[in-house]
Amino acid sequence: MSLMRINSPLTMGTREIADMIRKNHADVRRSAERLAQRGVIGGGQPLADTPVRNEQNGQIYQEYRLNKRDSLILVAQNCPEFTAAIVDRWQELESLASAGQIAIPRTLPEALRLAADQAERAERAEAVLQIVKPRAEALQRLSESDGSLGVREAAKSLKIKQTELVAMMLTRNWLYRDSQGRLQAYSKALESGYMEHRAVKIERSAGRQVAGQPMITAKGMARLSQIINKLSREFAA
Template identity: 35%
Template sequence: MTNDTTPVRFGAMPLTMSSLEIAERTGKRHDHVMRDVRNMLVELYGEGGLPNFGDTHRNPQNGQDYPIFRLPQRECLILVSGYSVELRARIVDRWQELEAEARDPLRALADPAALRSLLLQNVEKVIALEAENAELKPAAAALDRIAEAHGTFCRSTAAKMLGIPPQTLCRWMRTNGWTFRRPGDKDDLAYQSKIQAGLLEHKVNTGPRPDGTEWTSTQVRVTPKGLTVLAKAFPPAAVAA
């Protein structure tokens, strides 16, 4: 996603002009420009070609994303071929400016409109980065909490590391397809899918009984990989709530 109304340039990639800038330069409503672009692209490339030119614009006032199109020079000039001579001239003049700015990026700083677009671009990028950072924080915190984890852990220890009561973890694992209990048994068992995924393991304990026989108990153990997944399911904010 890109957030600005200025052309996009990445290395040797061609310049593009957004439908927002076309609307601004021609004085047309953006929804009308979007309609014209859509009709043109369908005629040129069919419905399947639309995603190749689609993008989104983040409004810095409300933080909402809105669809836009970004057109290379060929498609842009085809679009405005149906507009008046005056409007076509504005777009052609703008393309000449874009090509000059591509050769000399500092040239844009002398144009108040271009400078305003650059400033808006930076503001919107900051907004987008802040939103991405907020989304990544729970995962980063979860990984930090198990960064030093080694070996496997019983569920009581895993629950302590997650900052939740052991019974909460055990109940969650039973209701979310991690463990189950056979009728008549007192021990939980891990689903084979979770063992194969490397999230859980079984530890079998044995010991002698007074009558000389041997008892056997199966314990579910949580691996570091499993703890990583559980830490994301129980972020600190959710635990505190």
């Protein structure tokens, strides 16, 4: 978490800001430096580097810490369309701070409570992983092949009920039912590469007929897996 509060006002790091507005951190730093030199942010003082440890690789990087006003100005100068996003993020951080969820523990009971909360979050993350991992493995096997799957086979691969998969694809406008109640792929799903139609022969009382069967491509399976995994995480949260 990029928020910092140690007996001082809340601040946000330029690395989190760069991630939020989808820009290179070096570019965001330079923008902050220019604003500080013009006296727009920083209260007339030069910006000071603050070391921050990357949780993924353990390396130490430098960033600037900005208060709420300065971070909002920085985002507004670089990507005005993300101003609402950073306002929402600040509201979230301030709510966490007021609730004491990101305060630095000062006593042993507080430290134990923090450790217990972290353990609980880790257990929930592991539970989500157990839901998502089998689907990710199945998706990996499929993505390595060039074949497409019918709805029934796709549901088995994604480890959900066929009725649930059909309902999800209907609501997301991947599929629709024609006048005879047969599933057909929307043109948008076909154009995106998520679906394709395959000609199949159907035995009917009037004789053998050829119909188009909607098939889910490897790209479509990848997208469906992302949707299902997101729903799984939201359900487990």
